[in-house]
Every structure is written in C-alpha cells, then in structure tokens.
Amino acid sequence: MNDALTTFAPPRSPMPTDTPAAHIIAITSGKGGVGKTFVSANLAAALTRRGHRVLVLDADLGLANLDVVLNLHPKITLHDVFTGKAQLDDAVIPAPGGFSVILAGSGMIEYSRLTPEVRSEFLNVIHTLAPRYDVVILDTGAGISDVVLFSISMAPEVLIVATPEPTSLTDAYAAIKVLSSQQKRQHVRMVVNQTARAGDGRAITSQLQQVLDRFVTTESGKPVRLIHMGDIPADPSVRDAVMRRQLLLQQMPGCPAALAIAQLAGKVESTLLTPAA
Template identity: 40%
Template sequence: MKDQAERLRLIAKSLQEKIRNQIYNNMKTCRVLAVTSGKGGVGKTNLALGLSLALARAGYRVMILDADMGLANIDVILGLIPKYNLAHVFRGKKKIEDILQPGPAGLQIIPGSSGIEELANLDPLALTKLLEEISAFNQKLDYLFIDTGAGISRQVLAFILAADEVLLVTTPEPTALTDAYGLIKVFNRHQGRGKLRLIINMVTNEQEGREAAEKLSRVVQQFLNLEIEVAGFIPCDTTVQEAVRRHQSYMLAFPRAPASLSTIKIASTIGELAGESPRGIQGFFKQLVAFFQSKPN
C-alpha cells in the first residue's frame, strides 16, 4: 500500500516536472537583435555574422536575417548564392523553410529582400498564415539577428523600432560618431522601445574605444537625456578582411585573433543579459507590418 502511494507520488512529481518544462519551453522567446549603424562600412555585416557565430558555437540556436541590400552582405561573405528570398515568401511562392540557407556552426540565414515593405500589402489571410509560420520559429530559436543597411531609411527604421535590442556599430572616427548620434536621435524621436547598445569597431586600442564611447554617451546624455550602454570594443584587425577574401567569417577562419576574441566577449555579455522582455519573432513581424502600414512621418 505504502509502495503504491510512493509510486503515485513519483508519477505525479515527474508529470509536474514535464508540465513545468513544457511551460518553460512555450514561454521561451527568441530575442530579436538589430545590428545597425549611422555611417556605412563600419563593420555591421561582419559583426552581425561574427556575433551570430560566437553564440551558435556556444550552443545557442541562431538565425540571421540578411536585410542589408548593399553589395558586401552576408551571402557574399559566406559565398552563398541564394535562389529565393523573403519576397518569394511574401508572394506565397515559398515557405520560410524553403528559403533558409544553412550557414556554418548550425547558423541559419534568411536572405532578405529589398521589397520588405510588401508586408504592408499582404491580404489579411496571407498575413495570418505568414505570422503562424513565423511563430513556429519562436520556440526553435534563441536569437534572430538582423543585419540592416546603413543610415536611416524607412526600412532600417522599421527594423530598429521592431527589434527587442539594437546594437549600434560605429568606429571612433568623428564622422561615424556624428552619424551614430543622428541615428540615436531618430530612434529616440520615434520612441524606440528596444535597448540600445553601442559597439565601437576598428579601434587601435581599448583606450581609443573608451574615449569614443564616452564622447558619444556624453552628447546623447546632454541633448537627448538618454543613457546608452556600451557592449564593447573590437580592434582593427586585418584577419577580418583576410577572412572575407576567403569567403568566411573571421570568427571561424581566425578564432584566436584579436577581433574574434573581442567578439566572443561581446557575445557572452549579450548572452548573459536575460533579454529585456523580448516579444519574439511574431511580435517583431507584427510591429514591422504595423510600421509599414502607417503613414511615413
């Protein structure tokens, strides 16, 4: 009798555990991070890829949306030739799974499309279907990185306003810092909700990075009354360009080089932060749609 009671107690306990895990898994929400910059050519694409790979190698499930329609984007760096992109999904020609490109270390890449604003014109049924498809990814992923283009186009603005977190890349150059300030100003004017963090790339030494970050933080504090966090510094390192020539990311081609070590440090900082109430991929796309459906101002 006593044995039976004990068995029942154990079964109940294991069931409880199962349910707890299920709840945890259902609640687990993917963090959406947009990597952006004011000035072009400051290293967004390389860093978005480097950070994604650092997290993927640490065991996280990571996807990267290649939303930069410029020349040297993620597919070029990795030597990929995607046949389909998001536009095919919006037109109902392909499913998201069909357009995903497998990258190194289990990383998955979504080829973007310059016609992302098509989202606003989808009929409600197609949109609901797309959102359902997207929400299935929410539990399959820990991070979605978005490599945006430079500057403040409507498309970039849509991405940085919809993301949970924004990584703003700049170099210590005065022109890059000025453009970074311009982007923060617009982000603030549109009441961006995501946490904004600064990465200073191509620094000669940490001191230079620190000074540049302080300069920008001071102006942002003084004129916008905003605190801006610094995620870290990445040194100027020729292995970044050398890896691109080999159609690889520096993170994998030169894992022990200074740029890679600094990237790992930033990735682990990002990983340690619990994420500020992420709304998941579905929340991100819903906000994108709402933005594109709204009138430009």
C-alpha cells in the same frame, strides 16, 4: 520623414505570452561600411558556440550582403517568400558556423520602401520563426529609412555598430536620436569596430553619451543611455576573412578581432540571454 514612423515603438514581446520567443536583437549602424554585417555573422557564430540556437535574418532589403560575407548562394530567398514563389521554411538555410540564416537575395530593391505588404511579411517571418530559436539577429540596413526603422522596431534590443571615424559617429548619433524620439528607446547598446587602442571604444562611447546627455532626452525626461558592449580592434585578419568570404571565428579564431567577438558574445549572453536571478 514619414509621420507614420512615430508609431514604430519597440515591442516588449513580439510574440504572444504563451509562445516561447527568441531574444531578438537588431544590429544596425548610422552609416554603411562600418562592419555591421561582419559583426552580425560572427556574433551569431560565437553565440552558437556557446550553445544557443541562432537565426540571422538579412533585413537589409535594398543592399543585402550577408550572402556575400558567408559565401552562400541560396536557391530561395526572402524575395521568393515575399512574392509567394516559395514557403518561408524553405528559405531558412544552414550557415557556416552552425547557425541558420534567411537571406534577402537580389531583386529586393522594390521592397526598400515600407508598404503594408512589407510590414506584414516582416512580421510574419518574425512570428513564425522566433519560437524556434534562442536568438534572432536582425541584420538591418544602415541609416534611418522607414524600412530600417521598422525592422529595428521588431527587436526589444538594438546594437549599433560604429567606427572611430567622425562620419560614423555623427551618423550613429543621428540614428540614436531617432531611435530615442520615435521608438521611445530608453537605451541603445554600442560596439565600436576598428579601434586602434584598448579602451578607445569605451572612451568614444562616453564622449557620445555626453552629447546625448546634452541634446537628447527620452520620454521619461532622462537622457537615452548608451551601453558600451565592447570593442573590436583593427585587425588585418578581418579583411583577409572578408575577402575569402569566411567567418573570422572559423578562419582565425585566435586573432585579436575574433577574441573580441567572443568577448562580445559573452557580454550579450550575460546581459541579455541569462535570466535575472
């Protein structure tokens, strides 16, 4: 692994102190196929319903699929911005659910390695757009590649999505370990998707915390803290919404998974977006 990754420390504030900055949240996962982009899109819709100005940035440059989830066909994407063919403002488009998105688009595979140019372009996007929103969600790629880790490093808060499957939890553990050791993360927030029973996600988070307590310590000498943010139950409505390329919160707002997303938005709002008294 590139030694340069050790320099990816999460910024306390990616914006100058005199500039109003959004709350930046990276949503990631140890492995693909666990519903990370589904969570990003529907969480954005739920936060928008709560009155927040939200932008979702498709930071999965190699295997972007936010456009598929939202059934969007943008004329301008990050690819056009990075290659100088379009202005950044022109790549920001409205999404179903009332939030804004900037999509990676096709042809971004050449940006799947972290180069000084990719780093500079990413930072420019964040520095330019963050002051305009209350929340910026970075829908990152899965795993621990240098591009994924760099995109996560731009966010003070990281939310890792996992399922109860052993492979997902093993990869989630590996990702958390890297975030702790290389980015000096003191805590990571967790959502468990596709749970079978109420309480499963909290129990899984507790079990994973025990493993972290035993094998992973932060720079302060204390174990990295895993914060359980919520569960999303296994729900056939999710597959139906994904197949229809519609937001679950719009298609089936009363289904169990949609209600869980709404609860997650409330938890995000109360713990991350509400100023401390």
